[in-house]
Amino acid sequence: MRISSRAAGLLVGVALDAAFGDPRRGHPVAAFGRAAKALEDRLYADRKLNGVIYTATLVGGAAAAGYAVERRAHGGTAEAAVTALATWAVLGGTSLAREGRVMAGYLERDDIEAARNRLGHLCARDPSHLDEGGLARATVESIAENTSDAAIAPLVWGAVAGVPGLLAYRAANTLDAMVGYRNERYEQFGWASARLDDVLNWVPARVTAAITVACAPRAWRVLRRDGGKHPSPNAGRCEAAFAGALGVRLGGANVYHGRKEQRPELGDGRPPETSDIRRATRLSAIVTAVAALAAALAANGSGR
Structure with a gap:
């Protein structure tokens, strides 16, 4: 069977991420973040319109850059190469797994303070x-949600739209992490970034949940019952599926920027323990591997 340039690029990009993790120097996402901060300094106002312009400019610019690069490559080995590099740049599955293992190591050594200081790398x-x-619950929940955000969503959008899809998705997700907060500064300005991220993650979150159920069928009951309880339209599906697969109960009181939020309980097992972090990390890696194969098959089926 002939494999398309896009499919080959996605698989090579996943392999690069598995082998090397995020690029150590000159990470393009970091460069994008600096550009986004500079534009925020110029455009910021406590209005939705300014946030819409900000989001459209940056996400549209990323998509346009991806389209120009992909069009110049124009099929064959060159397109596979740029797709692979873009996939490697935007995927975060290996980094997510590394953070999970770091948190597990701290908690296994009873170094609670180090684990508290490290949690900001995840949420x-x-x-x-x-x-x-x-800390164990926060880590397991973050691994579940970020399996979709950092790994499955880029693969879905890469399969659908190639390099423009990869870059536009990561741009939107980065902006959500920067300004998509419900606080005094970003309630209005960050609205567009947060809503766009919700839209772009709607399908990937459900793909993540479906693959999790395929890997652990017992997760289906919890996903069906609890997936819609979460205030996020997407995170709840991932967390409920992981809760069912791991046999744990997620949710409860969380504090964000000084504000306490009560999240609904997902699952009916025991509360997460330190050992569940490594189990969640392994499950995330399996789900990502399955998604990579599915994305390559989808891209290959499209003939790109």
């Missing part, structure tokens, strides 16, 4: 009062 939750169980 924006306030860790200052979290004990071992709270």
Whole structure:
């Protein structure tokens, strides 16, 4: 069977991420973040319109750059190469797994303070009062949600839209992480970035949940019952599926930027323990591998 340039590029990009993780120097996402911060400084106002312009400019610019590069490559080995490099640049599955293992190591050594200091690499939750169980829950929940955000969503958009899809998705997801907060500064300005990220992750989150169920069928009952309880239209599906697959109960009180939020319980097992972090990391890697094959098959079926 002939493999298309896009499919080959996606598979090579996943292999590069597995082998090397994120590029150590000159990471394009970091460069994009600096450009986004500079544009925010010029455009910021406490209005949705300014946020819409900000989001459209940056995400549209990323998509346009991806389209120009892909068109110049124009099929064959060159297109496969640029797709592979773009996939490697935007995937975060290996880095996610590494953070999970670091957190597990700290908690296994009872180094609670180090684990609290490290949690910010995974989520924006306030860790200052979290004990071992709270840190384990936060880590498992973050691994579940970020399996979609960091790995499955880029693969879905890469399969659908190639290099423009890869770059546009990562741009939108990066902006959500930068300005997509419901606080005084970003409630209005960050609205467009947050909503766009929700839209772009709607299908990938459900793909993540479906693959998780395929890997662990017992997760289906929890996903069907609890997946829609979460305030996020996407995170709840991933977290519920992981809760069912791992046999744990997620959810509870979280503190973000000084504000306490009560999240619904997902699953009906025991609370997560330190050992569940490594289990969640392994499950995330399996789900990502299955998604990579599915994305390559989808891209190959499209003839690109």
